[in-house]
Amino acid sequence: MVPVPLTSPFSLRTILTNGIDRKVTAIERYVANNCYLVHTPAGAFRTKWVINCAGAFASDISEMHGYPNYPVRDFKGEYFVLDKKAGAFLKTPVYHAPNDRGGFSTHATPTVDGNVLVGPDSYITEEWEDYKCTKDHLDGLIRDGSKMFEQMRREFSIRNFAGIRWKRVDEEGNVLDSKLESDQQHNPNTVNLVGIESPGVTCALPLARRAVARLVAVEKPEVNEKFDPVRPALKRFYDMTREEQAEAIAADPEYGEIVCRCETVTRAEIRRAIHNPLGVHTVTGIKNRTRATMGRCQGGYCETRITEMIEQELGIKPTEVRYSHADSYMFTGPVRSGNAQDETTEGSVNA
Amino acid sequence: MKHVDAVIIGGGPAGLAAAIELRKKGIDDILILEREKKPSGILRQCIHDGFGLTRFGETLSGPKYAARFVREAEALQIPCLTDTTVLEVTPDRHVYASSSEHGMMEFEAGAIVLAMGCRERTRGAIRIPGTRPAGVYTAGVAQAYINLKNKMVGRKVVILGSGDIGMIMARRMTLEGAEVLGVFEVQPYASGLPRNVEQCLNDYNIPLSLSHTVTDIRGTDRLESVVISAFDEHMQPIPGTEKEYECDTLILSVGLIPENELTWMAGAEKDPGTSGAAVDENYQTTVPGIFAAGNVLHVHDLLDFVSLEAEALADGAARFLKEGSLPACNLAVRGNELVSGLTPSRISGEDDVTVSFRVRRPLRNCTIELVQGDTVVKRRRMPKALPAEMIQIKLKASDLSQTDDLEVKVTC
Numbered sequence: 183m184v185p186v187p188l189t190s191p192f193s194l195r196t197i198l199t200n201g202i203d204r205k206v207t208a209i210e211r212y213v214a215n216n217c218y219l220v221h222t223p224a225g226a227f228r229t230k231w232v233i234n235c236a237g238a239f240a241s242d243i244s245e246m247h248g249y250p251n252y253p254v255r256d257f258k259g260e261y262f263v264l265d266k267k268a269g270a271f272l273k274t275p276v277y278h279a280p281n282d283r284g285g286f287s288t289h290a291t292p293t294v295d296g297n298v299l300v301g302p303d304s305y306i307t308e309e310w311e312d313y314k315c316t317k318d319h320l321d322g323l324i325r326d327g328s329k330m331f332e333q334m335r336r337e338f339s340i341r342n343f344a345g346i347r348w349k350r351v352d353e354e355g356n357v358l359d360s361k362l363e364s365d366q367q368h369n370p371n372t373v374n375l376v377g378i379e380s381p382g383v384t385c386a387l388p389l390a391r392r393a394v395a396r397l398v399a400v401e402k403p404e405v406n407e408k409f410d411p412v413r414p415a416l417k418r419f420y421d422m423t424r425e426e427q428a429e430a431i432a433a434d435p436e437y438g439e440i441v442c443r444c445e446t447v448t449r450a451e452i453r454r455a456i457h458n459p460l461g462v463h464t465v466t467g468i469k470n471r472t473r474a475t476m477g478r479c480q481g482g483y484c485e486t487r488i489t490e491m492i493e494q495e496l497g498i499k500p501t502e503v504r505y506s507h508a509d510s511y512m513f514t515g516p517v518r519s520g521n522a523q524d525e526t527t528e529g530s531v532n533a
Numbered sequence: 534m535k536h537v538d539a540v541i542i543g544g545g546p547a548g549l550a551a552a553i554e555l556r557k558k559g560i561d562d563i564l565i566l567e568r569e570k571k572p573s574g575i576l577r578q579c580i581h582d583g584f585g586l587t588r589f590g591e592t593l594s595g596p597k598y599a600a601r602f603v604r605e606a607e608a609l610q611i612p613c614l615t616d617t618t619v620l621e622v623t624p625d626r627h628v629y630a631s632s633s634e635h636g637m638m639e640f641e642a643g644a645i646v647l648a649m650g651c652r653e654r655t656r657g658a659i660r661i662p663g664t665r666p667a668g669v670y671t672a673g674v675a676q677a678y679i680n681l682k683n684k685m686v687g688r689k690v691v692i693l694g695s696g697d698i699g700m701i702m703a704r705r706m707t708l709e710g711a712e713v714l715g716v717f718e719v720q721p722y723a724s725g726l727p728r729n730v731e732q733c734l735n736d737y738n739i740p741l742s743l744s745h746t747v748t749d750i751r752g753t754d755r756l757e758s759v760v761i762s763a764f765d766e767h768m769q770p771i772p773g774t775e776k777e778y779e780c781d782t783l784i785l786s787v788g789l790i791p792e793n794e795l796t797w798m799a800g801a802e803k804d805p806g807t808s809g810a811a812v813d814e815n816y817q818t819t820v821p822g823i824f825a826a827g828n829v830l831h832v833h834d835l836l837d838f839v840s841l842e843a844e845a846l847a848d849g850a851a852r853f854l855k856e857g858s859l860p861a862c863n864l865a866v867r868g869n870e871l872v873s874g875l876t877p878s879r880i881s882g883e884d885d886v887t888v889s890f891r892v893r894r895p896l897r898n899c900t901i902e903l904v905q906g907d908t909v910v911k912r913r914r915m916p917k918a919l920p921a922e923m924i925q926i927k928l929k930a931s932d933l934s935q936t937d938d939l940e941v942k943v944t945c
Contacts, residue, residue, distance in 0.1 A: 313665070314750075314751075315660075316662050317770075320660055431631060438637070440631060444794075479652045479653070486681070507754040511667060512667050512668075513685060513686060514687055514688055
């Protein structure tokens with residue numbers, strides 16, 4: 183059996199959800215200083231090496247640092263996320279036999295967190311960044327997915343989403359292989375990765391090793407024998423034993439306050455996610471980092487608490503709270519100005 | 534680990550009523566566990582009136598109705614741990630709960646009352662296609678933001694689903710200056726109470742469109758519009774009827790689901806008809822000593838019935854604590870195809886019992902018969918029956934046999 187690096191794509195996505203003001207607008211090379219200047223709205227960054235792993239925008243970056251602007255097309259797939267209760271019925275991924283083009287269609291996958299994903303189907307979309315779900319494709323997932331996973335019951339539906347893989351294509355639209363290149367003669371100190379084929383997350387580590395090898399071949403850096411690549415993951419409250427939970431609360435009482443009921447995420451974990459060096463400050467960012475709002479009630483219980491924590495921890499106004507993207511405001515203002523009722527008075531028999 | 538005679542999970546209307554009634558029946562050692570900062574449950578945010586007509590003979594707001602129970606519980610000195618979330622209930626009646634103040638707690642309970650209420654069905658559960666922008670709220674979440682947190686969630690609003698909270702939020706948001714474009718309901722009839730159609734929609738000229746639903750959600754950051762389509766009698770969209778409504782907010786009132794995760798952890802069996810636990814006439818689940826009442830058992834139409842049901846539960850729970858067990862209930866309760874949400878699941882035939890259920894679709898001039906074998910135990914004629922309204926029928930022990938299952942037959 184081939185070992186596959188097992189991780190959650192949601193935790194990787196976290197980094198993306200906060201990168202909204204770091205979009206690269208230009209890359210300049212300074213030959214005299216043997217460096218690049220990478221321009222973003224948040225300022226320019228000076229660097230010796232540029233590794234392009236920009237996914238959807240990899241072709242644009244590719245052109246900025248001297249490689250061709252490779253034609254890519256959006257291959258889109260839609261998904262069902264099923265309740266952890268469905269996870270009890272599926273212990274191993276279930277795939278269809280490959281079709282005549284060698285591709286897999288809709289399959290059912292248990293996740294490391296215990297949910298089940300059904301999907302993706304695969305189709306080409308002409309719209310850039312088209313992440314919407316459509317009735318036809320969701321109906322198709324139910325039809326095909328039920329064959330892979332017969333417990334795909336209506337009551338297990340939590341959420342739908344769509345993902346896109348940008349594949350390289352030729353002039354006729356035929357799919358070409360992923361590109362990993364470096365051209366030390368024309369574009370020194372660069373590595374270019376474009377049109378990475380599925381499954382990208384699984385391939386990320388081997389691809390990273392190959393990209394680094396290009397840099398090492400040029401720079402021949404000394405190996406730091408003391409470098410420890412293992413970062414022990416923080417254990418989630420949910421994954422702790424009762425004894426560990428008791429200890430965690432004793433050390434930090436905010437571990438005792440369950441903010442997200444479905445996924446058993448504590449106030450301490452959300453506070454840490456907000457103040458992490460790669461901190462998150464949107465409802466979706468907190469979801470991707472901690473799983474709060476990711477369960478069967480989809481934030482019905484915890485979203486009001488999370489938005490309040492974002493305000494308190496970051497010292498911002500409710501109108502500044504964002505759901506995910508830059509303009510995804512959640513509140514238009516106070517309902518009533520002045521002394522509105524709040525948690526401290528409501529529900530009290532003495533009020 | 535601490536022993537408690539009766540642990541009550543949830544300090545909402547069901548939990549409070551059960552606790553008070555248990556104390557009145559002589560159970561001294563009671564503990565309510567409540568995850569919010571104060572007891573009262575969802576009533577904290579239900580500032581509209583209309584509660585209490587059956588229970589108190591007058592109409593009250595949610596917080597006022599709850600305050601009567603909170604005050605009584607305080608007068609009876611019933612302890613309630615707030616800011617406390619129950620993590621697990623075991624079949625042998627151990628309860629694990631955590632709070633910042635008290636840390637991880639374990640209780641060994643003589644009896645457990647499950648009173649966790651219900652949660653709202655979400656967009657994902659009914660899989661509405663489209664993008665996933667901000668501005669899509671369930672009605673209860675919008676109600677919490679507006680009534681408890683003083684945060685307005687939007688200005689131009691479409692409401693999907695004619696559940697009671699959706700209609701109440703249509704009125705609420707109109708009163709707070711938002712423009713409510715309409716309430717859309719996929720069924721050919723309103724799913725909430727007729728009084729709410731009148732008082733929340735008709736009185737404010739908010740249109741209610743039946744056999745219509747949202748078929749697309751648009752906008753990347755914040756909601757920009759929704760597409761509404763007419764549906765046929767097979768619940769399929771009719772092509773060509775799509776109409777786009779510009780709006781910044783979509784409120785969903787598409788059903789309530791009993792919140793039973795702890796119930797299943799405890800090993801209780803589910804009643805497929807209610808999505809809640811299968812209970813007998815004493816409101817005892819299939820796990821001895823674990824009881825359930827209120828919206829965790831089956832979603833009620835009126836709050837007053839939640840309180841009354843929880844008070845009735847206290848009879849059985851108190852008897853269990855005093856006698857160590859309850860008589861077996863071996864007779865099944867079944868309904869025909871027009872019956873939904875039937876509870877209890879089992880009776881003994883030796884005690885008075887209240888049977889609750891709803892009809893599956895609106896009916897006129899229907900007959901309800903409760904039958905054991907060839908004997909009609911009770912017959913009731915109803916000129917009109919709606920799925921929005923719970924039907925309760927009381928049966929006397931003297932009318933029941935102890936040998937035949939009970940069937941609820943609705944004919945039209």
